[in-house]
Amino acid sequence: MSFVKKIIDFVMEILETIAFVGSIFIVIYLFILQPNQVKGASMVPNLTEGDYIFTSKITYKFREMKKGDIVVFRSPTNLDIEFIKRIIGLPGDKVMVLGGDVFVNDIQLNESYIPLNTPLAHNGFLKNGIPITVPKEHIFVMGDNREVSSDSRIFGPIPISSLIGQVFYRYFPIGKIGSFKNPIN
Numbered sequence: 001m002s003f004v005k006k007i008i009d010f011v012m013e014i015l016e017t018i019a020f021v022g023s024i025f026i027v028i029y030l031f032i033l034q035p036n037q038v039k040g041a042s043m044v045p046n047l048t049e050g051d052y053i054f055t056s057k058i059t060y061k062f063r064e065m066k067k068g069d070i071v072v073f074r075s076p077t078n079l080d081i082e083f084i085k086r087i088i089g090l091p092g093d094k095v096m097v098l099g100g101d102v103f104v105n106d107i108q109l110n111e112s113y114i115p116l117n118t119p120l121a122h123n124g125f126l127k128n129g130i131p132i133t134v135p136k137e138h139i140f141v142m143g144d145n146r147e148v149s150s151d152s153r154i155f156g157p158i159p160i161s162s163l164i165g166q167v168f169y170r171y172f173p174i175g176k177i178g179s180f181k182n183p184i185n
Contacts, residue, residue, distance in 0.1 A: 032058055034164070035171075036072055036082065042143030042150070043070070043084055046113060046180075052172035053084075057165040065090060065139065065160075067104065068184025070167040073141070076155050084167060085151050089140030091160075096131035097153070102142075103131070113183040118146045118153070125156040137161070 038051040047053070047070070055072045065071075067087050075081040089095040089104055096103045100117025103109070111118075120128055134140045138157035143149025152158065169179050 032056070036084065036167070038084060041148050042145050043086075044145040045115065046070075046144050047084065047167075047170070050173070051170055051176065053167050054169040054171060055165040056168050059166040059168065060163070065166075066182060066184070067093075068182040070180055071139075071141065072164040072167060073158055074162045074164065076158055076162065079162075082164060083141075083151075085141035085143050085149070087139050088142050088152070089134045089157070091134050091136050091138060093134045093140065094131045095126070095134060095140045095152075096129065097126055098129045109184065111183075114144045114146065116146060118142070121154055124154045126153040132157075139163075 038047045069087045134157045140152045140157045142151045
């Protein structure tokens with residue numbers, strides 16, 4: 001009987017360890033960070049389809065959002081879909097695209113991190129040469145691959161409440177592992 005008791009004690013210790021580790025994982029996933037996979041080409045060349053990234057859910061509890069941060073947020077048209085884009089304008093900023101160049105508060109952004117100018121859709125929210133002011137509790141976001149990105153140029157500023165967090169680290173593919181530097185700030 002002693003041998004059976006030892007086996008039961010051993011199995012119980014393993015189950016307790018699994019439950020403990022599982023609990024830690026759930027807390028981290030729900031409140032601290034979450035893994036995401038890049039789907040689509042809207043952030044090329046900086047993020048490509050199939051990249052795996054970590055999104056921090058707590059960054060903005062310790063510091064302000066910055067222009068240039070890459071963020072994950074819920075789509076304004078379908079809350080089940082998550083988008084990955086770059087912050088271009090913060091609340092109160094004046095954003096304008098003129099002839100393919102992006103201006104924030106009348107200053108042209110130096111966007112050396114993207115290969116092309118910024119096109120506008122004919123039926124989109126943002127119109128060429130017409131500035132908009134980002135409302136309180138909203139941000140203006142754009143993908144880095146502006147030719148294919150569905151972003152604030154199309155659907156307007158997004159509520160800060162739809163943010164999931166800031167993208168801070170790519171963990172796959174192995175050749176591209178590393179953190180992200182903010183090219184604007």
